[in-house]
Amino acid sequence: MRNKIVAGVLTFLSAAVIVTGCGGTNGGTKGENNSGTNGASPSASAEATAKPEKSGVVNVFTARHYDIDFAMFDQFEKETGITVNEIKGTAEELVERMKREGESSEADLFITVDGGVLNYAKESGVLQPIESETLFSNVPEKFRDKDNNWVALASRARVIVYAKDRVKPEQLSTYEALAEPQWKGKVVARSSTNMYNQSLIASFIELNGEAKTEEWAKGIVANFARDPEGGDRDQAKALAAGIADVAIMNTYYVGQMLHSKDAEEVKVAENIGVFFPNQETTGTHLNISGIGLAAHAKNKENALKLAEYMTSKEGQEMLTNGSFEFPVNPAAELPQLLKEWGQFKTQDIQYAQLGVNNKAATELLNRSGWK
The missing domain is CATH 3.40.190.10 (Periplasmic binding protein-like II)
Structure with missing residues (x-):
C-alpha cells in the first residue's frame, strides 16, 4: 500500500x-x-x-x-x-x-x-x-x-449555475450581466478569500482591466442574496433551498454531486443547470x-x-x-456528463497571469466589499 x-x-x-x-x-x-x-x-x-x-x-x-x-x-x-x-x-x-x-x-x-x-x-x-x-x-x-x-x-470551468425551476438559460449571457439590477438578491458565491474566486477576478483584470472589474465586483456584492459562505456545494444547496437563483461555481462540483452517495446532494444537483457564460465575448473562465x-x-x-x-x-x-x-x-x-454539456469557448489568457494578478485581485475584492 x-x-x-x-x-x-x-x-x-x-x-x-x-x-x-x-x-x-x-x-x-x-x-x-x-x-x-x-x-x-x-x-x-x-x-x-x-x-x-x-x-x-x-x-x-x-x-x-x-x-x-x-x-x-x-x-x-x-x-x-x-x-x-x-x-x-x-x-x-x-x-x-x-x-x-x-x-x-x-x-x-x-x-x-x-x-x-x-x-x-x-x-x-x-x-x-x-x-x-x-x-x-x-x-x-x-x-x-x-x-x-x-x-x-x-482543467475546470467556473461557470454560472442556475435553479432550473426559476431561471431559463436564455435569461443568462455573461458574468458581467450578473451585476445588473435584475439579479438583485439572487446571486450567491464563495468568499473573497477563495482561490477560485481570486483567479476568476485575476482573469477579468487581465481581460478587462482593474476599473471595469472592480465595478463588476461591486455590482455582484450589491446583488448577493446573502453574505458569501461555504464551498461550491453550499452555493448549489442555496439554489435548491430558494435562497438564490444563480451561483458562481466550478463545473466539476456539479458532476461530483450528481454521482454522490448522498441522496440529498444528488437531488440538489438534478435541479440545477450549468451555463457557460461569455460565449459571444471573452469566453468562460478556465483554470x-x-x-x-x-x-x-x-x-x-x-x-x-x-x-x-x-x-x-x-x-x-x-x-x-x-x-x-x-x-x-x-x-x-470525455465522461458522458461533460459530453452533454457540449463544447464551449474559453478565455484566451496565460494561466501564469492568474498568479501575477492575484495581489491586485485580492485588493480589488476587499475594496468592493466582497466578504
Whole structure:
C-alpha cells in the first residue's frame, strides 16, 4: 500500500525519519511488496513473479485531495512496481517546506490546483524544467508553462449555475450581466478569500482591466442574496433551498454531486443547470490542476513516469471519470456528463497571469466589499 503522509506532521520530523518512512523496503506495509516466496505454494509463487518488480519510489507533494487521485496512484503502482508516497498539505505549506528543505527535500512531484499557484511554485524556485517528449505529446502547449516548469493535469470551468425551476438559460449571457439590477438578491458565491474566486477576478483584470472589474465586483456584492459562505456545494444547496437563483461555481462540483452517495446532494444537483457564460465575448473562465517536477527530485525518472501516466489517454479518462474535471489530453474521451454539456469557448489568457494578478485581485475584492 502507498504511504499517506500529512505535511503538517512531517514538518516536525527529521529528514532521516522521512526517508525511512517514505522509501524503506524492510518491514511495515512495504514488506508486502517484496518478491520473496518462502513458504508459498507453486501457484502463489507464479502469481508473485507475474507482478512487476519493485522499482523504487516517487514522493508526491500534493495539494489535491480527491479519491480518484489516490486510485490512480494505486493503479500506477500495480502497473509499474513504483511505490507512490503521498505527502499532503496546502499548496502554500508544501511550497514553503520545499523551499526550507532545499536540496535535502524528498519531493519528486508537486501537484496542485490553480494556474496562479503553479506560477507561485515556479517563482519560488521549487520546480525545475521538465524534459519529456511523452509528456509534451500528452499535454498541448497551451496547457504548459512557457519554460516547462509545470504541465496541466486537468482543467475546470467556473461557470454560472442556475435553479432550473426559476431561471431559463436564455435569461443568462455573461458574468458581467450578473451585476445588473435584475439579479438583485439572487446571486450567491464563495468568499473573497477563495482561490477560485481570486483567479476568476485575476482573469477579468487581465481581460478587462482593474476599473471595469472592480465595478463588476461591486455590482455582484450589491446583488448577493446573502453574505458569501461555504464551498461550491453550499452555493448549489442555496439554489435548491430558494435562497438564490444563480451561483458562481466550478463545473466539476456539479458532476461530483450528481454521482454522490448522498441522496440529498444528488437531488440538489438534478435541479440545477450549468451555463457557460461569455460565449459571444471573452469566453468562460478556465483554470487548471497541474504537475511540477521538484527542483531537487531524487527519483526524477519515476516522477516523470507518473506524470506521463496521469496525462496519458488512459490516465486522463480514469481521472476525469472520477473528478469530472476536463481532460487536457485531447485524445481522452470525455465522461458522458461533460459530453452533454457540449463544447464551449474559453478565455484566451496565460494561466501564469492568474498568479501575477492575484495581489491586485485580492485588493480589488476587499475594496468592493466582497466578504
